[in-house]
Amino acid sequence: MGMPESNIASLDKKHSPGDPATPHIVTMIDAINMALHRAMASDSNVVVLGEDVATNGGVFRATVGLKERFGHKRVMDTPLAETLIAGISIGMAAQQLRPVAEIQFMGFIYATMEHIVSHAARLRNRTRGRLSCPMVLRAPYGGGIHAPEHHSESTEALFAHIPGLRVVIPSSPTRAYGLLLSAIEDPDPVIFLEPKRIYRMVKQEIYDDGVGLPLDTCYTLRQGEHITLISWGAMVHETLQAADQLQEKGISAEVIDVATISPLDIDTLVASVQKTGHCVIIQEAARHCGVAAEISASLQEQTFTELKAPIARVTGFDTPMPYLRRENIYMNHADDIVTAAMKTLEAL
Amino acid sequence: MGMPESNIASLDKKHSPGDPATPHIVTMIDAINMALHRAMASDSNVVVLGEDVATNGGVFRATVGLKERFGHKRVMDTPLAETLIAGISIGMAAQQLRPVAEIQFMGFIYATMEHIVSHAARLRNRTRGRLSCPMVLRAPYGGGIHAPEHHSESTEALFAHIPGLRVVIPSSPTRAYGLLLSAIEDPDPVIFLEPKRIYRMVKQEIYDDGVGLPLDTCYTLRQGEHITLISWGAMVHETLQAADQLQEKGISAEVIDVATISPLDIDTLVASVQKTGHCVIIQEAARHCGVAAEISASLQEQTFTELKAPIARVTGFDTPMPYLRRENIYMNHADDIVTAAMKTLEAL
Amino acid sequence: MQYTSKPYQQHRFINADGAVESPLPDYLDADFLLKSYRTMVMIRTFDQRVVALQRTGQMGTYASCLGQEAIGTGIGLALGKQDVFLPYYRDQATQYLRDVPFQQQLQYWGGDEWGNHFTGTAAQDFPNSVPIATQVTHAAGVASAIKIRGEKRCALVTCGEGATSRGDFYEAMNLAGVWQLPMVMVVNNNQWAISVPRSIQTGAETIAQKAVAAGIEGFQVDGNDVSAVFDAVRHAVNKAHQGKGATLIEAVSYRLGDHTTADDATRYRAHDEVNAAWLREPVKRLRTYLHEQALWDEQQEQALLDACKQEVESAVQAYLQLPDQPVSDLFDYLYEELPVHLMQQRQAALSKAAKAEGE
Amino acid sequence: MQYTSKPYQQHRFINADGAVESPLPDYLDADFLLKSYRTMVMIRTFDQRVVALQRTGQMGTYASCLGQEAIGTGIGLALGKQDVFLPYYRDQATQYLRDVPFQQQLQYWGGDEWGNHFTGTAAQDFPNSVPIATQVTHAAGVASAIKIRGEKRCALVTCGEGATSRGDFYEAMNLAGVWQLPMVMVVNNNQWAISVPRSIQTGAETIAQKAVAAGIEGFQVDGNDVSAVFDAVRHAVNKAHQGKGATLIEAVSYRLGDHTTADDATRYRAHDEVNAAWLREPVKRLRTYLHEQALWDEQQEQALLDACKQEVESAVQAYLQLPDQPVSDLFDYLYEELPVHLMQQRQAALSKAAKAEGE
Numbered sequence A, B: 001m002g003m004p005e006s007n008i009a010s011l012d013k014k015h016s017p018g019d020p021a022t023p024h025i026v027t028m029i030d031a032i033n034m035a036l037h038r039a040m041a042s043d044s045n046v047v048v049l050g051e052d053v054a055t056n057g058g059v060f061r062a063t064v065g066l067k068e069r070f071g072h073k074r075v076m077d078t079p080l081a082e083t084l085i086a087g088i089s090i091g092m093a094a095q096q097l098r099p100v101a102e103i104q105f106m107g108f109i110y111a112t113m114e115h116i117v118s119h120a121a122r123l124r125n126r127t128r129g130r131l132s133c134p135m136v137l138r139a140p141y142g143g144g145i146h147a148p149e150h151h152s153e154s155t156e157a158l159f160a161h162i163p164g165l166r167v168v169i170p171s172s173p174t175r176a177y178g179l180l181l182s183a184i185e186d187p188d189p190v191i192f193l194e195p196k197r198i199y200r201m202v203k204q205e206i207y208d209d210g211v212g213l214p215l216d217t218c219y220t221l222r223q224g225e226h227i228t229l230i231s232w233g234a235m236v237h238e239t240l241q242a243a244d245q246l247q248e249k250g251i252s253a254e255v256i257d258v259a260t261i262s263p264l265d266i267d268t269l270v271a272s273v274q275k276t277g278h279c280v281i282i283q284e285a286a287r288h289c290g291v292a293a294e295i296s297a298s299l300q301e302q303t304f305t306e307l308k309a310p311i312a313r314v315t316g317f318d319t320p321m322p323y324l325r326r327e328n329i330y331m332n333h334a335d336d337i338v339t340a341a342m343k344t345l346e347a348l
Numbered sequence C, D: 001m002q003y004t005s006k007p008y009q010q011h012r013f014i015n016a017d018g019a020v021e022s023p024l025p026d027y028l029d030a031d032f033l034l035k036s037y038r039t040m041v042m043i044r045t046f047d048q049r050v051v052a053l054q055r056t057g058q059m060g061t062y063a064s065c066l067g068q069e070a071i072g073t074g075i076g077l078a079l080g081k082q083d084v085f086l087p088y089y090r091d092q093a094t095q096y097l098r099d100v101p102f103q104q105q106l107q108y109w110g111g112d113e114w115g116n117h118f119t120g121t122a123a124q125d126f127p128n129s130v131p132i133a134t135q136v137t138h139a140a141g142v143a144s145a146i147k148i149r150g151e152k153r154c155a156l157v158t159c160g161e162g163a164t165s166r167g168d169f170y171e172a173m174n175l176a177g178v179w180q181l182p183m184v185m186v187v188n189n190n191q192w193a194i195s196v197p198r199s200i201q202t203g204a205e206t207i208a209q210k211a212v213a214a215g216i217e218g219f220q221v222d223g224n225d226v227s228a229v230f231d232a233v234r235h236a237v238n239k240a241h242q243g244k245g246a247t248l249i250e251a252v253s254y255r256l257g258d259h260t261t262a263d264d265a266t267r268y269r270a271h272d273e274v275n276a277a278w279l280r281e282p283v284k285r286l287r288t289y290l291h292e293q294a295l296w297d298e299q300q301e302q303a304l305l306d307a308c309k310q311e312v313e314s315a316v317q318a319y320l321q322l323p324d325q326p327v328s329d330l331f332d333y334l335y336e337e338l339p340v341h342l343m344q345q346r347q348a349a350l351s352k353a354a355k356a357e358g359e
């Protein structure tokens, strides 16, 4: 049953999964919705829960159509309580369900931390494999959308520091679809952070084939010779733009989307920096003790002799994200990355 | 009123502050108790709260004697609720009290994170200086004491990543006394992590003179020429031992106690590494995205040309702290540091 | 009126038809009612204007208080200047009555931290709390400070009924009970937490009965009857001032608008329910009552509407002309004194801004 | 016995003197009482032995259940094999009755994760929860899973009365109410949370009344009367199996020992209070009752004590001979499959251990 163009999954229409051979041209948020539909259809243990995820389909519409299709027992509006959402996900997961819980914004994720750090990340280890915690905690994250306070945080580093978790961040519709499927199938807890600034920025052709993408690898988006640009989340887009601008200057930049920031596929990054000898790491988050620091430190350890210049970081300031009128100052743009890259190259 | 030897503040005796000119030979836990007494005596806005801090004097006896001396209105046993402890501290601080709250173990600090990240760290900024949050959140942290699960965590990196906080970690009785006084006097929120493994390890001579130590500086404990060893918390002791061992091999190591891991006095560290060209950073915590990564990344940025070998990290594994029977494997010891240092030096 | 800890009783003086259900005590006199009415109309005018501003791209995401004006007004009129108010984000009325001018409220919603730099009565009040329910523990802290110092003040905190599902709410209420804190908790039960109806937020018959868990007094009031709200809050505030402990007030009302300007409530709730709620809304019922008491006429109404429009409009114009705060402000209020390592970042931000403006 | 949601009523069959206070129903027969008694004596024997082990440096910090044996025993006997138990850390009796052998309990307390690798009845049970109250939300999750699948099982969770001050407790109870979860919450009210007495933990007259906040049934039982505990749990478990929702049971008892072996309770509580509590403790009252019913004599008592000692001692010996788990176990259960970057760390740990053993 080939799906006509008009059936392409789109924002507010209920997604009807079709022939996996038919391409869908979708945004990232659509891709997430598609992956959720696909995962729920193929495994009856997958359940979805969170605030406003059922009847409302999620404040960003990520869960649209799920309740109608899979029923209120598998798609649950919870009371307004993030600690609870994390805690019951752990209980469900220990009973071999595969909860996919939504935290409405990353700024409200902190109340889950005790459960994530002390339980989700440890249940398997603590019981020597007897119980496990195959849960996914989804949260939109990042700034640049002129949202109210607490709606623009990028605190992925907090989770990246916790052993026993996977922290996964897609940066395109394709990777959102594939990585979310793999996150749901993963037998261990995954923090899945969705860069909401690019939820609807680009569309890509996706086949709803149920095929996941590996969580244990970085994704090289563009090959290059002179410098390695490493990023994740929404900043991947500015990074790609920067690579374009560098190209105009005759500089060939390799662009890598880290995608899974923990556990980290450092080998791909090392190989690239060994080749280029130059590296800029771009993160939206505040600088101090961010993920870029880990990547820089690890790269430095493993590519010391090949490095031709210090590894640079382009990061947010060590301040909270300003209220929306001044948000733009906080965010980095392509030319900030270009400037850092040029400085690195000039250090030659 | 010179105090006779027998009056030296000791573990279970109520501390009676005396002539600031009389030395007290005390452990770190005593020093903390002394600082609390001193702070409460000199500023009636200082209040102490937490679980078991009043009648019991704290499970580690840090708050012994405070309730008897300053009364139950200023020394409060709270209900068993960490979120509450953080939340009411913020409310009190906004009313110009100076709450010093205890979280019984760092493993139970995660429930405070929403309040610390979203409120304590931001109250001043959010209100453009109208309200502020001069609170101290104390917590014993770190492993190596054969404690039950969750009683041995070192997750200081989580707080170090949050703009608006100070994260302070003493590593000796002297610094515990001085840094805690300054933390309490500081007009902004301070996370004060106490390496409990060394609570009673060494004694030092302290004058109860109410003089604080600066929070914006690292402390160089030993001058050296060949290599810089950077650490904080309990690992400072293994680091000093390692420096001794290196000395025997004819290697002169500079040992720096970071003390305040955020905001970080990077300049002191840079100056040292510029001098030595070699650096090992030692942290007890898990490796990935720990504070050592930030220090390494920052140093690499600023000392690239002077570095003679990659900056090395000696850290915990990326696993939870094992239950007590296998705890020893997790912890690093002086010879682990020596091995790393020698490797760094041999990379010459 | 006598308040008891029977949680099921809903206090009300003026019912949905504008008729007296139980006689108003003397202190709820014409002055009070007229002031309440004027305030509610003013707030409604403001609220609608802000929504319009948002629709035209001149405002950030905004949470309307449409339908809840009586709660904010009742609180604002009952709370003392010396007390501390810890709002959630539909407390435009209380803030207005506590001297947070519309212009400043617009500044907050428009995305400028200076919108939280209250002066005057609100100087010690908390800014709007975005993380749901966290303000309740802060209130317990403020009340603790008051109690420690032995002052005759209290902390009054508001939240939605959705907020009562969060741990913060219970932890704070429990402390208020055991420490007998001078604290008043007012739950704006507007029946919805975004798309989640009251019925699936909790299995408790009322929100008020949650007070039983903490051993404090709790009761319902008709949140659309400003006199009932005022009276209940007055009772609770007096009690707090007298050192007699904390109170939980469930003000039963209805969120007539969307959750925020980013929401579309037609997706999840029935027109009929909203229409029915409009019959109970607070402004019309008081107008009816005032008309019937011959305290108000059409002319006064028109004059009031004009005055409200004018006040709101001049605030809006002032807001629209506000310059952006200097970029240095991003750093200068983070700590009392900027740590050294942030000086460089501050400089970088200034350069970045200068460059951006240069472009 | 009929249970109501009147929270103030304390259910009890056998009082502190070993006398019948209300007649025992048929199903609380001699078999039941004898089994309960034997279990409680066994647990007390075990408990004392573990404390002794700790004192001689052969055990980690240990939380004694002295005085609370009736609660764990009542739960263990009432709970079904198909149900899921989520313990706190004084549930030695329930774990024992759910086939977690003493040796394994010793292994847990002795600091080896394999002590949580339960098999048999407890295979799906949670390990002891150290972060207070977090297990209550996990239980709500387990109960949700059961409800989603439509199974005839339930989740039973225990905690101390101190735990009822934490948000987790309320958030989970609220969910249990609104989702009508098959969940039983048993609060071990042993009057102390380390050094904090019940009176300053909450202003509520009882813990049971906290159920009102969630709209679920809640009541007290005498936690020193094993028959009352059993009966209450049985009622709540049956109710859960029948899809009739959640129950909060406050089992009133007393912590006769120190908080843990790391604590010294004489610092903060009066001898008199502890002495008075000894008069109400669960083992003696049941022995008195059994004696009076001629169900028990001194000879049986001695035989039981001997049997208990023997069982405990053989577990202790087995525990003491347990080898340390391989160092690789630190890594091999962290994820289902070890991520590549951890392989190196695993190797490093093995080398480190080899080196340490070499020394």
Ligand SMILES: Cc1ncc(C[n+]2csc(CCOP(=O)(O)OP(=O)(O)O)c2C)c(N)n1
Binding pocket: A051, A080, A082, A104, A108, C090, C130, C131, C132, C159, C160, C161, C162, C163, C164, C188, C190, C192, C193, C194, C255, C259
């Ligand atoms: C901790 C937290 N979780 C989620 C949100 C997102 N959110 C904003 S308002 C809201 C609903 C609040 O409902 P209620 O408490 O009833 O207040 P109302 O908006 O109805 O006045 C939610 C879920 C938030 N701001 N904070």
Ligand SMILES: Cc1ncc(C[n+]2csc(CCOP(=O)(O)OP(=O)(O)O)c2C)c(N)n1
Binding pocket: B051, B080, B082, B104, B108, D090, D130, D131, D132, D159, D160, D161, D162, D163, D164, D188, D190, D192, D193, D194, D255, D259
């Ligand atoms: C979240 C958390 N906070 C603090 C502690 C430290 N702690 C361990 S037991 C305990 C008291 C618990 O009291 P209660 O719930 O009454 O149980 P009991 O020990 O009396 O059986 C405390 C504060 C902890 N384990 N977890």
Ligand SMILES: [Mg+2]
Binding pocket: C160, C161, C162, C188, C189, C190, C191, C192, C193, C194
């Ligand atoms: Mg609401």
Ligand SMILES: [Mg+2]
Binding pocket: D160, D161, D162, D188, D189, D190, D191, D192, D193, D194, D255
């Ligand atoms: Mg207790």
